[in-house]
Amino acid sequence: MTELKRRTLLGTLAAASLGLPDAEATSAGKVVYWHHFTSQEEFAGLKRVMELFATKYPAIALQQENIPNPEYMAKFTAAVVANTRPDVSMVAAERLPDMLAMNGLVDLTSRVNAWSNKTNYPDDRWKGSSANGKIYGIPAFTFVDWTYYRKDWFEEAGISGPPKTLDDFVTIAKKLTDPSKNRYGFGLRGGPGGAAYLIDLMEAFGSKFVVDGKNAMDKAKVLAAVKWYSDLAVVHKVTPPSAANDGFRQIMEGFKTGQTAMTWHHTGSLTEIVRFFKPGQFGTAAKPAGPAARVARLAYLFNGIMKADNIDAAWDWISFWGETDPSIAFLEETGYFPASTVIAKDARITGNPLYQAAAETIGFGTLPPAFVGMAGWSQNVVLPEFQKILVGQSTAEKATDAMLKGLDAALN
Amino acid sequence: MRRAISDTKAFPWLLLLPALALVFAVVIYPTLSGIDLSFRQMRLNRMDLGQGYVGLRHYIALWDDPIFWIAAQNTLLWVVGTVILELAFGMIIAVALDYELPGFRFMSVVILLPWFLPLVVAGNLWALMLDSRLGIINAALQGLGVIEGYKAWFADPNWALPAAIMVETWHGFPFFGLLLLAGLKGIPTELYEAAAVDGARFWHRFIHIQLPGLRIIIVATVVLRAISLMNSPELLLILTGGGPGRSTQVLSLYAFHKAYREFNFGYAGALSVVMFVILMTCSWLYVRYSNALKAD
Numbered sequence: 001m002t003e004l005k006r007r008t009l010l011g012t013l014a015a016a017s018l019g020l021p022d023a024e025a026t027s028a029g030k031v032v033y034w035h036h037f038t039s040q041e042e043f044a045g046l047k048r049v050m051e052l053f054a055t056k057y058p059a060i061a062l063q064q065e066n067i068p069n070p071e072y073m074a075k076f077t078a079a080v081v082a083n084t085r086p087d088v089s090m091v092a093a094e095r096l097p098d099m100l101a102m103n104g105l106v107d108l109t110s111r112v113n114a115w116s117n118k119t120n121y122p123d124d125r126w127k128g129s130s131a132n133g134k135i136y137g138i139p140a141f142t143f144v145d146w147t148y149y150r151k152d153w154f155e156e157a158g159i160s161g162p163p164k165t166l167d168d169f170v171t172i173a174k175k176l177t178d179p180s181k182n183r184y185g186f187g188l189r190g191g192p193g194g195a196a197y198l199i200d201l202m203e204a205f206g207s208k209f210v211v212d213g214k215n216a217m218d219k220a221k222v223l224a225a226v227k228w229y230s231d232l233a234v235v236h237k238v239t240p241p242s243a244a245n246d247g248f249r250q251i252m253e254g255f256k257t258g259q260t261a262m263t264w265h266h267t268g269s270l271t272e273i274v275r276f277f278k279p280g281q282f283g284t285a286a287k288p289a290g291p292a293a294r295v296a297r298l299a300y301l302f303n304g305i306m307k308a309d310n311i312d313a314a315w316d317w318i319s320f321w322g323e324t325d326p327s328i329a330f331l332e333e334t335g336y337f338p339a340s341t342v343i344a345k346d347a348r349i350t351g352n353p354l355y356q357a358a359a360e361t362i363g364f365g366t367l368p369p370a371f372v373g374m375a376g377w378s379q380n381v382v383l384p385e386f387q388k389i390l391v392g393q394s395t396a397e398k399a400t401d402a403m404l405k406g407l408d409a410a411l412n
Numbered sequence: 413m414r415r416a417i418s419d420t421k422a423f424p425w426l427l428l429l430p431a432l433a434l435v436f437a438v439v440i441y442p443t444l445s446g447i448d449l450s451f452r453q454m455r456l457n458r459m460d461l462g463q464g465y466v467g468l469r470h471y472i473a474l475w476d477d478p479i480f481w482i483a484a485q486n487t488l489l490w491v492v493g494t495v496i497l498e499l500a501f502g503m504i505i506a507v508a509l510d511y512e513l514p515g516f517r518f519m520s521v522v523i524l525l526p527w528f529l530p531l532v533v534a535g536n537l538w539a540l541m542l543d544s545r546l547g548i549i550n551a552a553l554q555g556l557g558v559i560e561g562y563k564a565w566f567a568d569p570n571w572a573l574p575a576a577i578m579v580e581t582w583h584g585f586p587f588f589g590l591l592l593l594a595g596l597k598g599i600p601t602e603l604y605e606a607a608a609v610d611g612a613r614f615w616h617r618f619i620h621i622q623l624p625g626l627r628i629i630i631v632a633t634v635v636l637r638a639i640s641l642m643n644s645p646e647l648l649l650i651l652t653g654g655g656p657g658r659s660t661q662v663l664s665l666y667a668f669h670k671a672y673r674e675f676n677f678g679y680a681g682a683l684s685v686v687m688f689v690i691l692m693t694c695s696w697l698y699v700r701y702s703n704a705l706k707a708d
Binding site: 070071073074077080081097098101102103182190191192240241242243244245246250253254257259372373375376379380383384385387388390391393394410 | 456457458459543544545546561562563564566567568569572649652653654655656657658659661668669670671672673674675676
């Protein structure tokens with residue numbers, strides 16, 4: 001009997017040393033994972049993470065299902081209402097209040113608190129997945145907002161470096177704009193997903209949004225932000241004529257095809273940009289400072305559990321994203337930063353100069369505002385009202401009034 | 413002596429029962445449930461407000477909602493404009509194919525291709541072709557001297573809806589073409605022969621034989637297509653998202669935005685009921701005044 005136990009122990013140790021499933025990997029069953037990855041790079045990253053997971057947890061059958069991001073909340077809502085939930089769902093911080101309001105996520109507080117890797121994440125990492133003292137997800141990776149700029153064009157124009165302030169930004173954008181060559185200083189995202197940048201600017205001009213459940217927007221500051229941002233297109237004309245309809249794909253193509261000198265996005269598009277340009281042709285920089293604050297978003301994407309039927313296996317999947325190997329594998333494919341500060345110290349990150357702007361941004365960056373009704377307000381009010389200014393159907397003043405009124409309606 | 417169940421008066425109803433149950437489950441119940449929703453407070457992210465009845469509150473709010481009126485106006489342009497263009501192109505194609513010229517079968521399949529494409533694919537395809545940086549349409553129009561420089565079609569409030577109508581027309585005209593061609597094939601050849609004897613030319617044949625022969629098919633396809641267009645926001649969602657501003661906002665897209673961005677299902681339900689009433693009324697008026705159901 002003793003001999004058998006010894007053999008088992010030795011066998012387990014041998015298996016572990018060969019990289020075979022370890023003794024902890026006891027969960028089994030099927031886990032359905034909903035995500036809204038879009039690009040080839042993201043799918044390649046997910047594939048590698050899933051392969052590593054399958055090696056560690058061979059008894060868990062992981063099934064990934066891709067939901068287009070614009071339809072994600074529609075599917076999520078339908079799954080909650082019809083009780084056809086997947087086990088695990090990707091959770092963007094700004095969607096958390098809405099997801100919780102419809103009881104869409106399982107409370108993971110006790111599991112997270114007992115998790116050995118929890119200390120690898122500073123407290124602010126948990127803010128985006130927490131509400132009312134409870135934790136509903138584990139950070140999987142981070143999007144760090146930053147500026148891409150054409151280093152070669154800057155050098156040609158004798159510009160010493162990327163803009164540090166919004167005033168610098170306008171000056172440089174004007175200098176690099178030449179419509180006769182179809183060149184514009186800034187690729188403004190006025191289409192899908194564009195509201196977030198305007199909301200960041202409102203904060204950079206000093207406005208708050210919601211305090212104690214009430215509208216706390218400062219009209220003068222919001223107006224200044226709306227005016228500054230819309231003036232780029234309407235007054236300074238440093239953006240392409242298509243700005244009012246440009247989403248992610250368009251601003252990326254604008255930058256890659258040599259139409260724009262600068263654009264704002266996050267670290268997630270770095271792999272695509274790196275593949276396209278020659279070394280030294282472009283650079284990355286932290287976003288410029290506004291009059292009241294320097295605002296750039298650190299958007300952590302979380303994985304949360306939607307149903308407790310197979311919670312151990314689901315937990316194994318979401319906590320796996322917090323381990324070094326899958327995080328680095330995902331970074332290598334996508335350029336997405338790990339959320340864990342321990343993993344972020346890996347030499348493959350600290351040794352890459354392009355990531356210095358992201359490291360700088362992590363020092364001052366903040367989470368996006370999150371409150372119940374945020375998604376509806378930003379997409380149904382802020383974006384169309386801003387677009388109306390861009391196409392000459394409204395003014396900054398009228399749009400600001402509509403945005404304030406819209407927030408009141410969202411909160412009431 | 414016991415009567416067989418098939419001899420009872422209830423027997424036909426028993427036979428109908430499965431079909432009736434199915435109709436109730438998939439048609440009547442969801443419809444009534446949707447109407448019921450429109451009278452309720454149903455904001456999934458504000459469950460603290462409850463789910464009780466709020467009477468006509470959503471309908472009154474709709475009346476005062478300027479976006480609703482913009483969306484209604486855009487819906488009218490979207491549906492009427494698209495149906496007219498699709499019907500016109502479909503008719504041209506059907507009449508041309510009816511001549512059965514060499515390659516007719518091959519062309520019949522080729523012309524159907526846009527209809528086979530999922531709207532998501534068609535939308536993204538056209539978004540790229542109309543792109544102001546890389547779009548082939550801009551290159552072609554500039555090459556022909558129609559435009560001076562590349563145009564951002566979907567970023568111009570005057571062009572966004574017409575451009576979307578053009579894309580939808582490209583996608584939907586084979587629906588008309590196919591059904592109208594089927595209708596043309598059903599017209600007796602004797603009528604054409606008699607017309608030929610009378611010296612009728614193409615135009616006379618079309619006005620006096622083909623068009624009257626297609627009347628019922630035209631009415632049916634127009635009603636079906638109008639319903640489909642009014643209820644489907646997919647293409648606009650892909651191409652413009654309702655923008656720029658509200659210039660391509662239509663009722664179905666507005667209902668979608670209300671339901672899945674604001675999670676206000678009560679308000680979205682009211683929008684859906686209004687669309688339902690508009691569609692029913694317009695369809696009834698159209699069928700009635702087009703005399704489609706009148707015997708010849």
